[in-house]
Amino acid sequence: AMTAVEYGEVAALCGWIFDCDYRYLMDLCPVLTHVLAYEDDRLIAHALWLDRPLRTGDGSWLNAAYVEGVATHPDYRNRGCGSAVMRRLQAEIAPYNIGALSPAVAEWYKRLGWEEWLGPLFIARFLLRRLGVADIEARCKGLLGCSSKGVRGCAPELAMDIDGPE
Numbered sequence: 001a002m003t004a005v006e007y008g009e010v011a012a013l014c015g016w017i018f019d020c021d022y023r024y025l026m027d028l029c030p031v032l033t034h035v036l037a038y039e040d041d042r043l044i045a046h047a048l049w050l051d052r053p054l055r056t057g058d059g060s061w062l063n064a065a066y067v068e069g070v071a072t073h074p075d076y077r078n079r080g081c082g083s084a085v086m087r088r089l090q091a092e093i094a095p096y097n098i099g100a101l102s103p104a105v106a107e108w109y110k111r112l113g114w115e116e117w118l119g120p121l122f123i124a125r126f127l128l129r130r131l132g133v134a135d136i137e138a139r140c141k142g143l144l145g146c147s148s149k150g151v152r153g154c155a156p157e158l159a160m161d162i163d164g165p166e
Helices: 004-018 022-028 081-092 106-110 126-130 133-144
Strands: 033-039 042-054 062-072 098-101 158-161
Touching (some): 033 081
């Protein structure tokens, strides 16, 4: 588990990089796994993943590691820090069926072995018609460890094939 100091450092770095209240976003999903890179006592790079069920078409639901918050302090970019964090994250998510993310700069992730998803993307919005927002919130928290706010606007654009357990 992260310490309160580490939590604050992640919120500060990611909030600055993404220009948002990142502490609020981290609080939406109570179960997150972070990969942190430090130089001396300074947080210089970060990435996290959360569990998210994904599927293609009518296929089976896959246990996916959904990657978020990939950030490197500008003073440390182009030095391999972000790549090192992502390589560690990729090693840690190996037990999952698939890894997914929705990147701002797809080419950077492709260099690390991620592949662009060329199939259709959609979110199962039929739930919105049959369930109220409060019901969706409760179900998403139970299924994803995250609020529906984290689900509504997210469609994976890249995926990494992972050899999961048979």
